[in-house]
Amino acid sequence: MQSYTEENYLKEIYHLSQNGQAVQTNAIAEKMQTKAASVTDMIKKLSEKDLVNYIRYQGVTLTRKGEQAAISIVRKHRLWEVFLVDKLQFKWDEVHDVAEELEHIKSNILIERLDAFLGHPKFDPHGDPIPDQHGKIAAFNFDQLSKLKIGDSGTLTGVTEHSSPFLKHLEKLGLTLGKKIVVQDVLEFDGSIELKLEERVLNLSKEVSNHLLVSLS
Amino acid sequence: MQSYTEENYLKEIYHLSQNGQAVQTNAIAEKMQTKAASVTDMIKKLSEKDLVNYIRYQGVTLTRKGEQAAISIVRKHRLWEVFLVDKLQFKWDEVHDVAEELEHIKSNILIERLDAFLGHPKFDPHGDPIPDQHGKIAAFNFDQLSKLKIGDSGTLTGVTEHSSPFLKHLEKLGLTLGKKIVVQDVLEFDGSIELKLEERVLNLSKEVSNHLLVSLS
DNA sequence: TATTATATTTAGACAAATCTAAAAATTAAA
DNA sequence: TTTAATTTTTAGATTTGTCTAAATATAATA
Ligand SMILES: [Mn+2]
Ligand SMILES: [Mn+2]
Ligand SMILES: [Mn+2]
Ligand SMILES: [Mn+2]
Numbered sequence: 001m002q003s004y005t006e007e008n009y010l011k012e013i014y015h016l017s018q019n020g021q022a023v024q025t026n027a028i029a030e031k032m033q034t035k036a037a038s039v040t041d042m043i044k045k046l047s048e049k050d051l052v053n054y055i056r057y058q059g060v061t062l063t064r065k066g067e068q069a070a071i072s073i074v075r076k077h078r079l080w081e082v083f084l085v086d087k088l089q090f091k092w093d094e095v096h097d098v099a100e101e102l103e104h105i106k107s108n109i110l111i112e113r114l115d116a117f118l119g120h121p122k123f124d125p126h127g128d129p130i131p132d133q134h135g136k137i138a139a140f141n142f143d144q145l146s147k148l149k150i151g152d153s154g155t156l157t158g159v160t161e162h163s164s165p166f167l168k169h170l171e172k173l174g175l176t177l178g179k180k181i182v183v184q185d186v187l188e189f190d191g192s193i194e195l196k197l198e199e200r201v202l203n204l205s206k207e208v209s210n211h212l213l214v215s216l217s
Numbered sequence: 218m219q220s221y222t223e224e225n226y227l228k229e230i231y232h233l234s235q236n237g238q239a240v241q242t243n244a245i246a247e248k249m250q251t252k253a254a255s256v257t258d259m260i261k262k263l264s265e266k267d268l269v270n271y272i273r274y275q276g277v278t279l280t281r282k283g284e285q286a287a288i289s290i291v292r293k294h295r296l297w298e299v300f301l302v303d304k305l306q307f308k309w310d311e312v313h314d315v316a317e318e319l320e321h322i323k324s325n326i327l328i329e330r331l332d333a334f335l336g337h338p339k340f341d342p343h344g345d346p347i348p349d350q351h352g353k354i355a356a357f358n359f360d361q362l363s364k365l366k367i368g369d370s371g372t373l374t375g376v377t378e379h380s381s382p383f384l385k386h387l388e389k390l391g392l393t394l395g396k397k398i399v400v401q402d403v404l405e406f407d408g409s410i411e412l413k414l415e416e417r418v419l420n421l422s423k424e425v426s427n428h429l430l431v432s433l434s
Numbered sequence: 435t436a437t438t439a440t441a442t443t444t445a446g447a448c449a450a451a452t453c454t455a456a457a458a459a460t461t462a463a464a
Numbered sequence: 465t466t467t468a469a470t471t472t473t474t475a476g477a478t479t480t481g482t483c484t485a486a487a488t489a490t491a492a493t494a
Contacts, residue, residue: 025472025473034451036471037455037472037473057458088327088330089330098322101323105315110301113305114305117304242441242443254482254485257442259481259482262481274488274489
């Protein structure tokens with residue numbers, strides 16, 4: 001078993017590994033809001049436990065064992081987020097911190113029962129896929145809204161930025177998951193995008209549209 | 218805020234305080250499965266934080282602040298137990314360890330939403346009262362089954378022993394909360410009690426009946 | 435009351451996770 | 465290819481919660 005802290009490191013390394021390359025000490029330190037020296041200490045410990053591959057000065061990658069552990073935590077995090085939103089009326093910008101704690105509760109039966117209770121959801125409130133009990137993550141093919149061309153249309157299926165101010169902003173604009181949008185214009189000038197959303201026309205900055213995922217229709 | 222460990226100490230001191238007297242170091246050590254020296258250390262820390270009144274060699278009592286903190290944890294523990302049983306089909310003998318972890322999740326909004334979601338339950342799956350958000354505990358007046366006389370009848374409303382073997386045993390006998398019983402005989406010899414439960418006649422040892430609570434009818 | 439037994443506290447150490455400051459390795463720039 | 469900048473690691477401390485062993489206080493017994 002891993003400690004609460006080890007689990008947080010594993011999850012963070014997992015998220016930072018998505019590009020395929022070894023993860024740097026400083027990158028972990030920044031995400032974990034700690035110091036590089038502390039990261040080195042923890043990496044050595046995780047390496048000792050065969051959860052990461054570690055070569056001094058070369059960064060870390062997760063072992064299969066480490067990846068499975070990380071995915072299990074991600075699964076729990078996302079299932080608890082669904083619970084908070086679907087059953088306890090939390091807003092999508094309010095769930096993260098609580099899920100950050102709940103993800104560490106150790107009980108397989110609990111998480112499988114919760115999964116069933118929620119109806120085996122495939123995505124969390126931010127559109128992120130929920131790994132199944134074997135660690136399988138459903139393939140999905142979404143595009144950054146900022147990559148679309150004039151005339152393209154689709155459905156908003158995810159966000160890649162989870163901060164409360166950002167999510168509240170989307171909420172206010174009516175840009176919630178499942179909404180249909182049509183690209184009406186893309187401005188050369190600043191890369192901002194103009195789209196139609198339920199009769200209304202919105203203008204989104206490049207910065208915002210970078211963090212929105214859509215499935216084309 | 219208190220640490221996970223401090224919260225566990227506070228809760229245990231609270232449970233041991235029910236007789237009104239100061240709680241002894243060794244009593245805490247036994248319940249917490251630790252050593253007296255460790256308890257002394259922690260007591261000093263809790264005293265420093267004004268959560269317990271402590272006089273060397275004289276045991277501890279909770280301050281108002283400490284009692285409120287302890288009751289808050291008990292509230293969370295019992296609400297989570299209700300959730301596990303009512304919503305996730307846990308058996309009453311399976312909930313304790315998981316609730317032991319869940320009780321430490323820090324979020325007031327979470328626990329108030331959970332309370333509402335569960336329909337503001339007054340008792341947990343073992344018949345223990347659930348304190349309200351202000352720390353108030355509903356008065357209740359139950360009797361130990363072992364104190365009843367021949368001819369007395371009532372409803373099973375609680376258990377004072379939460380171990381899984383004990384609860385499984387009751388389950389097998391059909392002795393679950395809400396069941397009506399009538400005392401048919403009390404044996405002088407060993408204090409065992411004979412009672413009628415839905416057409417059947419059961420004989421319970423003094424040991425068992427000591428841990429059952431009934432409300433007389 | 436003196437002695438013995440029990441309960442509690444201190445002293446000193448240890449493991450986990452963190453930090454600061456300094457040293458070492460790697461990478462980038464001149 | 466030296467030098468400079470960046471990244472990473474080590475060394476040594478600190479905090480939290482724990483432990484064992486020894487000392488001290490309280491309670492029970494003779
Ligand atoms: Mn976490
Ligand atoms: Mn999420
Ligand atoms: Mn606990
Ligand atoms: Mn209970």
